[in-house]
Amino acid sequence: xxxxxIGLALGxxxxxxxxxxxxxxxxxxxxxxxxxxxxxxFGAIRSSMENTYDNLMFITGxxxxxxxxxxxxxxxxxxxxxxxxxxxxxxxxxxxxNFASIRRLIFNKLYSSKKRTMTKELE
Amino acid sequence: xxxxxxxxxxxxxxxxxxxxxxxxxxxxxxxxxxxxxLKSIQEIEKQIEVEKNEIINLNNLIKxxxxxxxxxxxxxxxxxxxxxxxxxxxxxxxxxxxxxDIKGRGIVVEIRDSDREIKDGENPNNIIVHxxxxxxxxxxLKLAGAEALSVNGQRLLFMSxxxxxxxxxxxxxxxxxxxxVIAATGPLDEMKQAITAPDSYAYLLKSVYGIGIDFxxxxxxxxxxxxxxxxxxxxxxxx
Numbered sequence: 001x002x003x004x005x006i007g008l009a010l011g012x013x014x015x016x017x018x019x020x021x022x023x024x025x026x027x028x029x030x031x032x033x034x035x036x037x038x039x040x041x042f043g044a045i046r047s048s049m050e051n052t053y054d055n056l057m058f059i060t061g062x063x064x065x066x067x068x069x070x071x072x073x074x075x076x077x078x079x080x081x082x083x084x085x086x087x088x089x090x091x092x093x094x095x096x097x098n099f100a101s102i103r104r105l106i107f108n109k110l111y112s113s114k115k116r117t118m119t120k121e122l123e
Numbered sequence: 124x125x126x127x128x129x130x131x132x133x134x135x136x137x138x139x140x141x142x143x144x145x146x147x148x149x150x151x152x153x154x155x156x157x158x159x160x161l162k163s164i165q166e167i168e169k170q171i172e173v174e175k176n177e178i179i180n181l182n183n184l185i186k187x188x189x190x191x192x193x194x195x196x197x198x199x200x201x202x203x204x205x206x207x208x209x210x211x212x213x214x215x216x217x218x219x220x221x222x223x224d225i226k227g228r229g230i231v232v233e234i235r236d237s238d239r240e241i242k243d244g245e246n247p248n249n250i251i252v253h254x255x256x257x258x259x260x261x262x263x264l265k266l267a268g269a270e271a272l273s274v275n276g277q278r279l280l281f282m283s284x285x286x287x288x289x290x291x292x293x294x295x296x297x298x299x300x301x302x303x304v305i306a307a308t309g310p311l312d313e314m315k316q317a318i319t320a321p322d323s324y325a326y327l328l329k330s331v332y333g334i335g336i337d338f339x340x341x342x343x344x345x346x347x348x349x350x351x352x353x354x355x356x357x358x359x360x361x362x
Contacts, residue, residue, distance in 0.1 A: 007139040015147050030148050033144070
């Protein structure tokens with residue numbers, strides 16, 4: 001969790017100084033891709049807390065999800081159908097699910113450690 | 124546990140990428156504020172131009188003032204007083220205010236009534252020189268950059284009148300008949316053009332009404348000083 005925040009902060013700083021912007025037309029695709037990438041990161045945090053983390057799964061998920069989401073938004077634009085709703089709903093919903101799981105895991109950890117100390121004191 | 128370490132590395136790297144994309148997106152979206160019309164671009168360009176000119180003018184002013192200050196200081200260092208500089212400035216003010224004779228490159232324009240015969244039923248006013256004509260030509264000369272002006276030896280200052288008095292005109296309270304001789308110092312080419320350009324008033328007078336307009340340039344033209352004394356009765360500096 002902390003590592004994720006550190007990485008994010010580093011990225012923000014580097015991104016701020018990179019002298020590169022892209023045309024407004026692509027902002028929709030990139031925003032959907034960002035959503036997918038965020039979902040992947042949250043998923044990775046959750047799975048690492050559940051001890052089911054798989055490196056390959058994370059990396060491939062990060063990139064393919066982002067690319068697919070961006071591509072879908074692009075395709076939607078070409079076809080005249082707002083296909084970008086699909087990534088927004090799927091990844092947005094999963095983002096909240098992952099976040100809820102992370103919360104639950106953190107609270108479980110806190111409670112279990114509290115219980116342990118309480119039982120220790122009782123003993 | 125090497126797996127744990129690569130896990131952390133990977134997570135940091137991926138979130139790093141995410142951060143970069145995130146900020147790029149924010150920058151790209153916020154750098155464009157919707158549609159920009161050609162008109163607004165032109166207006167902004169104009170504004171920039173005006174501001175740039177303003178900056179140049181202010182810088183020039185700063186430089187001018189610094190030079191002035193330096194002159195005072197130099198004079199103070201050299202001779203211990205700034206009186207010579209002030210005297211020099213006083214002379215310059217005298218030149219500007221018309222209380223000294225001016226000598227310099229200039230143009231002399233002579234305006235006389237037309238020699239041609241009046242056509243049947245034509246208004247005789249068409250062939251004589253009026254105060255308006257003189258005024259208009261003087262204005263054209265001023266526009267061309269004339270710095271000191273005189274008409275028939277009368278220095279033109281800010282309150283010099285050019286008034287119609289029958290077939291004559293009155294300048295600085297003195298009345299003159301034609302021809303009227305305008306002398307002006309300033310940029311020769313521009314002043315010449317102000318008299319000869321096909322769009323100019325002098326050209327119109329000459330070609331349409333046949334008024335006699337002659338001019339010649341002179342390397343050292345003397346423009347006399349203002350002959351009367353100036354007494355201000357109502358002039359007061361604003362508080």
